[in-house]
Every structure is written in structure tokens, then in C-alpha cells.
Amino acid sequence: MPSTVVAGSFCYRRVTVGKLSYMNVVVCVKQIPDPADPGALDPTTKTLKRDGKLILDESDSYGVEMALQLVGDSGEVTLVSMAPNGEVSGLRTALAMGAAKAVLVSDDALKGSDSLTTAKVLAKAIGRAGDYDLVLAATESSDGYTGTVPEQIAEVLGLPSVTFAKSITVDGSSIKVDRQTEAGYDEVTCPLPAVVSVTAGVVEPRYPSFKGIMAAKSKPVDQVGIADLGLDAGAVGWAGAGQEIVEVVAAEAREAGEVIEDDGEAYNRIVTFLSDLKVI
Amino acid sequence: MTVSKIWVFAEGSGGVVSSITCEMLAKARELAGTVECVWAGGDADAVAATLGAHGASKVLSVGDLGGSLAGVPVASAIAAAVAAGNGPDAIMLGTTYDGRDVAGRLSVKLDAPVITNVVDIVERDGGLAGVEPIFGGTQNVFTKFTGDKVGIFLVRPKSFAAEETGGGAAAVEALAGGDAGSSAGATIVTRHVEEKSGPQLDEAAVVVSGGRGLGEVANFQLIEDLAKALGAAPGASRAIVDAGWVPYSYQVGQTGKVVKPTVYIAAGISGATQHLVGMKGSKHIIAINKDPEAPIFSVADLGIVGDVHKVLPKLLEALQNR
Ligand SMILES: Cc1cc2nc3c(=O)[nH]c(=O)nc-3n(C[C@H](O)[C@H](O)[C@H](O)COP(=O)(O)OP(=O)(O)OC[C@H]3O[C@@H](n4cnc5c(N)ncnc54)[C@H](O)[C@@H]3O)c2cc1C
Numbered sequence: 001m002p003s004t005v006v007a008g009s010f011c012y013r014r015v016t017v018g019k020l021s022y023m024n025v026v027v028c029v030k031q032i033p034d035p036a037d038p039g040a041l042d043p044t045t046k047t048l049k050r051d052g053k054l055i056l057d058e059s060d061s062y063g064v065e066m067a068l069q070l071v072g073d074s075g076e077v078t079l080v081s082m083a084p085n086g087e088v089s090g091l092r093t094a095l096a097m098g099a100a101k102a103v104l105v106s107d108d109a110l111k112g113s114d115s116l117t118t119a120k121v122l123a124k125a126i127g128r129a130g131d132y133d134l135v136l137a138a139t140e141s142s143d144g145y146t147g148t149v150p151e152q153i154a155e156v157l158g159l160p161s162v163t164f165a166k167s168i169t170v171d172g173s174s175i176k177v178d179r180q181t182e183a184g185y186d187e188v189t190c191p192l193p194a195v196v197s198v199t200a201g202v203v204e205p206r207y208p209s210f211k212g213i214m215a216a217k218s219k220p221v222d223q224v225g226i227a228d229l230g231l232d233a234g235a236v237g238w239a240g241a242g243q244e245i246v247e248v249v250a251a252e253a254r255e256a257g258e259v260i261e262d263d264g265e266a267y268n269r270i271v272t273f274l275s276d277l278k279v280i
Numbered sequence: 281m282t283v284s285k286i287w288v289f290a291e292g293s294g295g296v297v298s299s300i301t302c303e304m305l306a307k308a309r310e311l312a313g314t315v316e317c318v319w320a321g322g323d324a325d326a327v328a329a330t331l332g333a334h335g336a337s338k339v340l341s342v343g344d345l346g347g348s349l350a351g352v353p354v355a356s357a358i359a360a361a362v363a364a365g366n367g368p369d370a371i372m373l374g375t376t377y378d379g380r381d382v383a384g385r386l387s388v389k390l391d392a393p394v395i396t397n398v399v400d401i402v403e404r405d406g407g408l409a410g411v412e413p414i415f416g417g418t419q420n421v422f423t424k425f426t427g428d429k430v431g432i433f434l435v436r437p438k439s440f441a442a443e444e445t446g447g448g449a450a451a452v453e454a455l456a457g458g459d460a461g462s463s464a465g466a467t468i469v470t471r472h473v474e475e476k477s478g479p480q481l482d483e484a485a486v487v488v489s490g491g492r493g494l495g496e497v498a499n500f501q502l503i504e505d506l507a508k509a510l511g512a513a514p515g516a517s518r519a520i521v522d523a524g525w526v527p528y529s530y531q532v533g534q535t536g537k538v539v540k541p542t543v544y545i546a547a548g549i550s551g552a553t554q555h556l557v558g559m560k561g562s563k564h565i566i567a568i569n570k571d572p573e574a575p576i577f578s579v580a581d582l583g584i585v586g587d588v589h590k591v592l593p594k595l596l597e598a599l600q601n602r
């Protein structure tokens with residue numbers, strides 16, 4: 001029986017079949033400013049400020065969980081991340097969940113990178129992570145939400161891919177993915193190695209245990225710059241970006257209307273509102 | 281006009297063209313003299329009339345994909361056309377499952393970036409700039425491509441009003457497929473369609489959405505009942521979709537559906553920026569929330585500070601007694 005990760009299930013059982021008795025999964029994890037803090041733009045670069053402490057993007061916690069469930073105790077999860085200032089706090093969270101090691105790309109020259117450059121850098125970092133069967137990412141990040149990076153990584157690596165995965169089942173040297181669609185979901189088969197993007201909320205990310213947190217402190221983080229990846233500073237960051245922000249303007253604000261306290265009769269106001277609009 | 285030719289990645293199923301396709305065609309017509317569609321599927325002839333009526337002169341057919349996911353074959357075909365010198369100045373794709381896949385693949389093949397989450401495209405300094413709302417739609421960022429590559433824009437649904445031009449059927453032409461190479465192989469084996477009755481969420485004139493403030497899954501029945509009484513579509517915040525109360529197809533917001541109904545009713549929804557971008561364009565907004573500071577009130581025309589468990593049952597009863 002193939003190992004299955006089903007949305008909402010908490011079984012960590014893994015029964016391997018076919019060639020893949022041991023599985024290596026790479027998970028792309030973005031480290032982002034705490035979404036609870038109000039975002040701000042850097043006035044000169046007009047991009048999101050990312051200079052404070054960064055945390056693991058919640059969107060990626062689902063990929064980490066899914067990877068851990070897929071490998072069980074016969075495989076390894078490796079993280080890759082691109083972040084400024086050698087930031088590792090988000091990586092430590094995912095290592096504490098159970099990932100074995102991480103590759104972190106951190107370089108001043110990367111500031112201003114667009115999603116295409118990000119994908120090229122991450123693809124190189126994945127190459128450094130060792131042999132892998134599967135690369136996971138989130139369908140979209142919380143702070144950038146371009147939703148294009150996973151597919152770009154797949155194209156750079158020349159791999160097949162499935163986006164919007166709700167569940168992944170390993171079956172020999174291929175996977176079966178339930179891919180979310182407008183109307184429901186599609187069952188998709190895909191040969192390995194492959195890149196899969198995981199939809200938010202489809203598994204319950206585990207909380208790091210105390211033991212996990214302690215162990216994470218000594219897990220290896222391979223920190224590299226772009227030169228280590230064989231990339232040229234002129235091809236990344238602001239220099240390599242194929243797009244530029246020309247203007248940021250305040251949007252037309254929607255005016256707040258009337259706000260009333262419910263005195264037990266407020267429902268009547270809704271009825272009147274709807275009937276004035278001839279909706280009822 | 282600053283650009284002469286725009287391609288629109290057209291989508292649809294069962295011979296029916298999706299709304300976002302027609303919306304993008306309306307904008308493309310404004311920006312370029314020649315507008316053509318790229319279509320994947322064996323039924324290009326079936327959609328040629330609709331696409332033509334919305335302003336496309338040609339349907340460039342990639343052909344039947346034989347179950348393959350669209351990203352690789354469609355991007356390969358487009359890239360092959362660009363390499364042969366027959367490509368457009370810009371290409372518009374919807375922020376949809378397949379649209380994003382095609383855009384990502386194409387971006388690497390053309391070594392060109394993608395401007396994403398676009399709600400408008402405007403002419404700027406001799407080129408096109410994409411307009412992307414940030415911080416919950418309070419600010420708009422204008423982004424231009426710097427090079428002379430094909431401009432790839434990922435457009436959010438409901439950004440433009442679809443409009444027919446009265447044009448005749450578009451001419452169908454084959455768009456020769458490029459080589460998928462080692463990236464081929466992701467294939468659909470079975471499709472599962474969730475049956476739903478009532479109006480479509482993104483087309484309904486009235487939408488009633490519930491959030492975490494409903495307290496527990498059983499209370500979503502109130503939203504379903506209200507929707508039924510109003511001939512409305514039920515919707516949801518991501519919090520309760522993630523919690524498994526309702527399917528993903530109910531989700532309104534940045535990662536869910538964009539809705540622009542005549543009336544949007546938000547019950548027990550805080551109004552996080554990611555929710556607001558999906559419903560702020562509604563003509564009228566009614567919000568019910570027990571917290572007077574909830575951000576949802578900043579966009580509501582009628583805000584009720586109250587308990588959903590008290591207001592909704594009475595509202596339902598009043599509607600049912602009419
Ligand atoms: C990348 C990303 C994408 C996202 N995309 C989306 C998206 O597409 N759509 C979306 O909705 N969210 C999205 N979110 C999540 C979003 O940030 C919020 O977490 C979510 O919208 C909150 O849902 P909620 O309002 O139901 O819950 P909460 O924020 O928990 O709000 C519940 C509200 O109910 C009120 N309440 C509680 N009890 C009662 C009561 N008895 N009567 C009345 N009111 C009550 C509370 O005052 C509160 O305001 C996204 C987040 C990220 C990071």
C-alpha cells in the first residue's frame with residue numbers, strides 16, 4: 001500500500017513501495033516579517049521592508065508537515081530558503097518540527113530580486129541540497145503571493161510539477177496528487193522527481209516539541225552566498241530584475257457607512273436596507 | 281497605442297468561456313490593435329464565436345492536451361511562437377489554477393518576469409504598467425517591465441467589465457506545440473466535480489459569508505439558510521475553510537474568489553486585508569460583528585455591532601415571513 005497523506009489526517013505511517021524505499025524531500029520555506037505587524041514600504045526602493053526578525057511563513061508550514069509525513073522515518077527533509085541578513089529563525093522552527101538540515105542563501109546582492117530570480121537562486125540551492133525525489137513549496141507566500149515561484153523552479157530544474165496539491169501519495173517512482181480545481185479536485189499522476197506546491201490548510205502542521213526545539217539548535221544550516229552557487233551579482237537583485245516599480249499611490253478609499261449597535265431590532269435595519277435595494 | 285499585439289490565455293470548459301477570459305479581452309482591446317487568444321483543448325471551434333464576440337481576431341489552438349496539466353504544453357507552444365518571431369508584445373493570463381502554471385513556466389522559457397495580482401494595466405512612458413493593490417487595497421503599486429521581452433501579466437478576476445463588440449467568430453489557427461522535454465508527465469487521471477446548487481459564488485447578486493465568529497461548524501447552517509432565503513450564494517472566510525467547516529470553493533479573498541455582488545453580507549468576519557481584497561468591490565456591504573473595532577466596518581455601508589447568534593436567526597425569520 002502506498003503511503004498517503006490525506007488532508008486532515010494525522011497518521012504518520014509510511015509504507016513504502018517500489019523503488020523509493022528511502023525518500024528525500026526538499027521543502028522551500030520562506031522567512032517573512034510577522035504578518036501581525038503592519039507592513040511598510042521602504043520609501044526609496046518601494047518594496048516591502050524586511051529588516052526585522054523574520055518568521056517561518058505559515059503557508060510553508062503545510063509543506064514541511066507534508067514532507068515529514070511523506071518521509072516518515074525512512075527519509076530526510078531538507079529545507080531551502082533565500083533570506084536577507086543570514087536570517088535563520090524561520091528555518092529553526094521548521095528544523096524543530098523535524099527537518100534534518102537546511103540550505104540558506106543570503107547575500108546583499110539578492111535585495112530586490114523578482115520572483116524569477118528567486119526561483120533561479122532556489123533552484124541552485126536545491127541542487128546543493130543533495131539527491132532529492134520531490135521538491136515542495138507553498139502555492140503562494142504570505143508576503144509576496146505571486147504564486148509563480150514553484151512553477152518557475154520546476155521549469156528551471158526541467159522537472160514536471162503539480163500545483164495546488166491537497167494530498168500526495170507516493171506510488172513507486174511516481175506520485176498521485178489531488179489537485180484543487182475550480183470545480184472540485186483532479187487526481188493527477190506525476191513521475192518523480194517533481195515539484196509540487198501545497199495548498200494552505202490541507203494538513204495540520206505539528207507543534208515543535210521541546211526536544212525538537214533543542215535538537216534544531218545543532219542541526220546543520222549550510223549558509224551560502226550567490227558566488228557559492230555560481231551566480232553573478234549582476235544577474236540577481238535590483239541589477240537582474242526585469243521589472244521596476246514606477247509609482248505607489250493611495251487607492252480610492254471606500255467610505256465607511258453607518259454603524260449601529262444591536263438593540264435586538266437591528267435585523268430590521270438589514271431587512272429595510274435589502275428591500276430599499278429591491279434585493280428582497 | 282503603445283503595443284500592437286496582446287495575447288490572452290483563454291480558459292473555459294464544456295465550450296463555455298470563463299468570465300475572466302472575457303474580462304481580459306475587454307482590457308486587451310483597449311490597449312492593443314490586435315488581440316488574439318491562446319486556447320488549450322480540442323474544442324477551439326466551439327469557443328471561437330464567443331471569443332470573437334469579445335474582440336479576439338484569432339484563436340490560437342494548442343489542441344487537445346490529452347490530460348496533461350496546461351502549464352508545460354501551453355507555455356512551450358507560446359515560447360515556440362515567440363522564438364519564431366510570431367509572439368505578442370504582452371500576454372495576459374488569469375490568476376487561475378492553470379493561468380498561474382502557464383505564466384510561471386513561460387516566465388522561465390522567455391527569461392522574463394511576471395507582474396502578478398494585477399487589477400489594471402495602464403500605458404506608462406511608452407510601455408505597459410501593471411497595477412497591483414497592496415496592504416488590503418489601500419495602496420496601488422505600478423510596475424513596469426524593464427527589458428524588451430514579452431510582458432507577462434497575471435490578472436485578478438473581476439478587474440475589468442466584460443463587453444461584447446459584436447465581432448464575428450475568431451479564426452482558428454493551430455499554435456504548434458514546443459518541446460515539453462523532461463518537464464512533461466503530470467497527467468490528470470480522474471476529475472472530481474463537487475455538485476453545488478444555487479447561484480455561483482462569483483456570479484451571485486447577493487453573497488452571504490460567514491467567518492470564525494459563527495463559533496462552530498453547525499452554525500454555518502444559518503448562513504446557508506439565509507443564502508437560500510435571499511437567493512444568494514454562501515461564502516466564507518479562509519479561517520473556516522482551513523478549519524474544514526466548508527469546502528475551499530466557498531472562500532472569498534485573495535486566495536479564494538473575488539466577488540462583486542450587489543450586496544455582500546459578512547457575518548462574524550473580522551475583515552483581514554486578504555479577505556477585503558476579495559469583496560471590497562461589492563456595491564453594498566453589510567457587516568455583523570460583535571467587535572466595534574473590527575476592520576470590516578471600515579468598508580461596510582451598514583455595520584451592525586452585535587452577536588451573530590442573535591441577529592442572524594431573527595433576520596432569517598423576518599425574511600422567511602415576508
Ligand atoms: C497568504 C494569505 C492568504 C489569505 N487569503 C485569504 C482569503 O482568500 N480569504 C480570507 O478570508 N482570508 C485569507 N487569509 C486569512 C486572513 O488573514 C484571516 O486570517 C481570515 O480572513 C480571518 O477569518 P475570520 O474573519 O473568519 O476570522 P477572525 O479573524 O478570527 O475573525 C472572527 C471575527 O468574528 C467576530 N466575532 C466573534 N464572535 C462573534 C459573534 N458571536 N458575533 C459576531 N461577531 C463575532 C470577532 O470579533 C472577529 O472579528 C489569508 C492569509 C494569508 C497569510
Ligand SMILES: Nc1ncnc2c1ncn2[C@@H]1O[C@H](COP(=O)(O)O)[C@@H](O)[C@H]1O
Binds near residue numbers: 031057115122136
Ligand atoms: N525566498 C524564498 N525562500 C524560500 N522559498 C521561497 C522563497 N520565495 C518563494 N518561495 C517558495 O515559493 C512559494 C510561493 O511563493 P510566491 O511565488 O512568492 O507566492 C513560497 O510559499 C515558498 O514555498
